[in-house]
Amino acid sequence: STTVPNIDGSLNNTEEDDDEEDVVDLAANSLLNKLIRQSLIESSHRVEVLQKDPSSPLYSVKTFEELRLKEELLKGIYAMGFNRPSKIQEMALPMMLAHPPQNLIAQSQSGTGKTAAFVLAMLSRVNVLELFPQCLCLAPTYELALQTGRVVERMGKFCVDVEVMYAIRGNRIPRGTEVTKQIIIGTPGTVLDWCFKRKLIDLTKIRVFVLDEADVMIDTQGFSDQSIRIQRALPSDCQMLLFSATFEDSVWQFAERIIPDPNVIKLRKEELTLNNIRQYYVLCENRKDKYQALCNIYGGITIGQAIIFCQTRRNAKWLTVEMMQDGHQVSLLSGELTVEQRASIIQRFRDGKEKVLITTNVCARGIDVKQVTIVVNFDLPVNQAEEPDYETYLHRIGRTGRFGKKGLAFNMIEVDKLPLLMKIQDHFNSSIKQLDPEDMDEIE
Ligand code: ADP
Numbered sequence: 511s512t513t514v515p516n517i518d519g520s521l522n523n524t525e526e527d528d529d530e531e532d533v534v535d536l537a538a539n540s541l542l543n544k545l546i547r548q549s550l551i552e553s554s555h556r557v558e559v560l561q562k563d564p565s566s567p568l569y570s571v572k573t574f575e576e577l578r579l580k581e582e583l584l585k586g587i588y589a590m591g592f593n594r595p596s597k598i599q600e601m602a603l604p605m606m607l608a609h610p611p612q613n614l615i616a617q618s619q620s621g622t623g624k625t626a627a628f629v630l631a632m633l634s635r636v637n638v639l640e641l642f643p644q645c646l647c648l649a650p651t652y653e654l655a656l657q658t659g660r661v662v663e664r665m666g667k668f669c670v671d672v673e674v675m676y677a678i679r680g681n682r683i684p685r686g687t688e689v690t691k692q693i694i695i696g697t698p699g700t701v702l703d704w705c706f707k708r709k710l711i712d713l714t715k716i717r718v719f720v721l722d723e724a725d726v727m728i729d730t731q732g733f734s735d736q737s738i739r740i741q742r743a744l745p746s747d748c749q750m751l752l753f754s755a756t757f758e759d760s761v762w763q764f765a766e767r768i769i770p771d772p773n774v775i776k777l778r779k780e781e782l783t784l785n786n787i788r789q790y791y792v793l794c795e796n797r798k799d800k801y802q803a804l805c806n807i808y809g810g811i812t813i814g815q816a817i818i819f820c821q822t823r824r825n826a827k828w829l830t831v832e833m834m835q836d837g838h839q840v841s842l843l844s845g846e847l848t849v850e851q852r853a854s855i856i857q858r859f860r861d862g863k864e865k866v867l868i869t870t871n872v873c874a875r876g877i878d879v880k881q882v883t884i885v886v887n888f889d890l891p892v893n894q895a896e897e898p899d900y901e902t903y904l905h906r907i908g909r910t911g912r913f914g915k916k917g918l919a920f921n922m923i924e925v926d927k928l929p930l931l932m933k934i935q936d937h938f939n940s941s942i943k944q945l946d947p948e949d950m951d952e953i954e
Contacts (some may be wrong), residue, residue, distance in 0.1 A: 596623030782908030
């Protein structure tokens with residue numbers, strides 16, 4: 511279902527699921543991140559490496575030249591604007607390009623250069639003279655497969671005879687067709703079908719097997735088993751690579767089942783902190799009252815850009831309409847929009863076309879809009895048991911200690927929700943000051 515604001519800003523309110531909270535869809539979030547990402551994510555942590563054979567020397571590279579890549583591949587990398595390997599690539603690339611090939615499990619947050627790394631590995635291992643699938647990459651969704659394919663196409667721009675094919679539902683291959691493309695990217699179900707039922711891919715000829723977004727993958731029913739069935743049919747000298755943005759136990763267990771004798775590379779995530787954030791709350795009677803408080807705050811401070819969080823789509827819509835009617839230029843980002851629509855809204859916001867973004871929890875994680883210095887919790891994040899959702903609070907407001915600028919956070923609190931706020935304060939051991947919305951001088 512999609513409800514898109516009309517040109518005049520009004521909303522067609524026809525949805526029954528307005529009271530819904532937007533559930534965080536891992537695959538959608540991951541795609542969104544890719545669509546809005548413009549550059550590498552920095553990290554202050556060191557890359558941790560666990561070698562399969564601890565006695566073998568550990569190589570890292572500071573330049574792409576050191577990798578002795580094919581000329582046309584190096585050209586492709588530079589054409590993408592890459593000057594030097596990212597932190598994770600410094601360690602991962604020598605392992606991935608080693609002879610004999612080594613298996614690898616790598617974990618680092620999205621935006622750190624994993625995709626570019628395995629695309630490079632696939633491209634470097636393709637033999638253009640052989641016209642059959644040689645590299646196989648599994649992705650959790652059609653859209654994510656396409657994104658990876660685009661990277662192959664960009665990086666392989668000068669590798670003229672290398673071609674990509676998508677094993678995704680809807681890509682119908684006529685009976686009797688021979689697949690001559692060297693790189694196949696697809697979702698587990700369709701790949702399985704192409705390999706075993708339709709015999710379009712001969713798995714015994716695959717040299718590089720990539721399992722991307724393992725954490726998203728295991729979140730989808732059936733994908734782990736299908737991936738393992740595919741992996742079991744690969745030759746023993748096939749290089750196997752697995753990537754994940756997170757590394758809960760379940761991901762780790764899956765990774766160990768599917769990647770034999772791996773090297774492991776991890777880059778810890780930059781932690782979020784509330785240290786640089788001044789937090790306030792305003793006590794309110796009801797929703798109208800909260801809105802009034804918001805308006806007072808709005809005028810009282812010279813606002814840069816702000817994100818306002820609501821707990822339900824209904825509230826987010828209501829607030830959007832109210833603010834528009836009061837002449838504020840705001841945009842609404844909620845889960846009923848397609849990922850492409852969300853990406854374009856975030857882009858407009860980033861470009862400063864709108865100063866205020868109203869959203870539900872879809873936006874709480876992973877989307878960093880650097881210039882945002884003000885966050886408003888129009889509703890406190892709570893879980894199903896009506897307890898505070900600390901994680902989400904941190905994700906909405908927190909910033910990474912090293913790169914984050916100072917920020918301001920406002921919580922609009924109905925009186926009966928005050929105990930929840932106090933719990934949040936205790937949980938994070940950080941003070942949230944009460945604010946009289948009539949007196950904005952209190953804000954330093
Ligand atoms: P991940 O797969 O970890 O999410 P990507 O490989 O998609 O990360 O890289 C994130 C962004 O950084 C992309 O826009 C990509 O083009 C860019 N990028 C990747 N490697 C480099 C590099 N070595 N130098 C500059 N930019 C890079």
